Amino acid sequence: MRAGSPRLLREINDRAAIEALLRNGPLTRAELEGIIGLSKPATAQLLTRLEESDTVLRNGLRGGGRGPRAQLWSVNGALAHVAAVDLTPDHVDVAIADISGALLTEHSAPMPKAAKSDVLEAFHGAVSKAAGQAGLTPEALHHVVVGSPGAVDPATGKLAYAPHMPGWGGFDLLDELHGLLGTTVTVENDVNLVAVEEMIAGRATEVRDFVLIWPADAVGAAVVVNGVLLRGATGGAGEIDGLQIPDRAVAETGTDRTGGTFGELLDNGALVRLARAHGVAARTGEAAVRKALSSGPAGREFLVDLARRIATGVAGVISVLDPELVLLSGDVAQAGGTTLVDLVSAEIRHLVVPRTPVQLALVTGKPVRSGALHTALSVAREQVFGLPAATTEPFRGPHHGNAAVLAPTTRR
Template sequence: MRAGSPRLLREINDRAAIEILLDNGPMTRSELETAIGLSKPATAQLLARLEEDDVVRREGLRGGARGPRAQLWAVNGALCFVAAVDLTAESVDIAIADISGRVLAEHRAVMPAGPTEAVLAAFDTALTAAVGLAGLPEGTLRHVVVGSPGAVDRATGQLGFAPHLPGWEGFDLPGRLSELLNATVTVENDVNLVALEEMISGKAVDVRDMVLVWPADAVGSAVVVNRVLLRGATGGAGEIDWMRVPDLAKAGSAVGRDGIRFGDLVSSDSIVSLAAAHGVHAETGIAAVRAAVTGGDPGIAFLTDLARRIATGVANLVSVLDPELVLLSGETAETGGELLCELVQRELHELVIPKTPVELGSVTGNAVRAGALHSAYAIAREEIFGLPAAEFMKPPGSRAHR
């Protein structure tokens, strides 16, 4: 055996144990022994070694009706703390977590509508408040992942495709946030993070190529090719809000052959207008879709027209990418449910040759923040433990300030 091999094997086994504990939570020595495939003495030595380095800690006991209670072991979450942020024009939704995956605090705060110094100061205040709620001192975050509308250009760090975020454009966004927070920062497109979460725990766990579409105001999409998010040269891959499409709806005013921005075609105001043309009256697009789902024939006619609009935009993506799956996500899709998905699929199949299935995204709650949190875990665990992140988890780039 070559010199140094025993040490290398110990390092491999240590990383395997850490990864298993991170994936499964607290485990007994016997459970860990079985999971790794080591002998009882080797597992005991491994745990002693990791405990001495403060990588793992004893965490209570597990006992049954009979026999002695067994010691539980867990990764020391206090080794590293991360933050995940869902940023919109109106608010920030923040989660603070330790490296073991335990969420320590959640905090939501209202954001001002620019200028830059005002939004950055409000962002800093909100994150400081969240860190305080977690019982942590300032400056303890190692990494922050921010989910934002638009896209960050990896070369310049500037946010583009986001005119609805006044105050956030025109400067190196990850760089400024890193200086402000004294932590490394990744800024990722919000819909990309939803797609990431679908690949981790949703409909796309076993899917290699897919398109996720968020049909709503500031419509967006995420493109996944061979389990990797496609970001494009300037980060703008999937920004279909700006794509021009014709209006194939049967009711309402026709857009004409020159088309219109896809984002305008499926905006809340456009959906309200289309619904009214079918006799379905509501103040918002979401309310119109909600009323249509149980609104009988007029509701179905309106949803079919809305499905034509959505399918027209999706058809461009399917024609170029030929994905295995199209996922519809966001509040409009969730409100329309399986019925809207079925209608979009039917209309899509009239427009393109591939008979790509269209399904409703399955990740519930704040999927943007959940995806940001998983991304933050992946970055921190690679840095702390040397655990390589899956290809689709790797961030588009970050700025360090240490």
């Protein structure tokens, strides 16, 4: 065996053990041995080596009754910490976790609709407050991932496709956040992060090519090809809010039948007007969709018209990409549930040749922040442990060093 090979094998085995502990949680020596396929002495030596380097810790005992109790081992979460941020025009939602994935704290705060200095101050205050709750400072965070509407242009670092984000445009966002927080930062499009979460814990775990659509204010899409997020030359892949489409809804709501933007046909006001045209009164589009489910024939016709609008825009995406799966996500889609999904699927079949399945996204709650957390952990684990990053890892901008530039699609 050539020189250096034993060391290389040890490093490979160490990484395999760390990955198994991160994936499965605390394990006994025998359990770890079974997962990574080493002998009992080799696994014991591996654990001793990792414990001496502070990479793993003893974490209680497993077993009981009449038999012996076995020592549990886990990754030392204190080796690094990350932050995940869901940024919208109205609020910022921050989560801090250690490198094992354990959530340490959460903090939400309102965001002002103001100038650059005001929004950056509010953002810094929110991240600092969350970090402080975990006993950290922003500078002590290994990596921060921010999920935001719009797209960051990898050539300039500027946020685009987000006119509803006052104060956040016109400057190199990555450089500003890096300097503000004192650590490396990724800015990823929010709908992309929802797609990441669907690949990890949702309906896209078994597919390689899919599109996730967010039919709401504003319409966004995430495109995944061969398991990798497609971002485009300027970060704008999936920015379908401005796509020009005809209004195929039957009810008359004053729209231009010859064409309008996808976003104009599916924004909150448009959905409220469409519902009212069918006799369904509600203050928001989401409320209108929920109400329609129990409003008899009138509600059904509203949902059919809504499905026509959604399907008209989605059909173009399907025709170009021919994905394995289309997922509908967001509050409006979740409100309509399988009824709306089935109606959209039926309409799509009238418009395109591919018989692409349409399903409701599985991940709910805080999918943007969850996707940001998984992305941040992937970056930290690659840098700290040498573990391979997920195929959805962010694009690293040429003039941002370790700060990552990402984006497509928009969500309000």
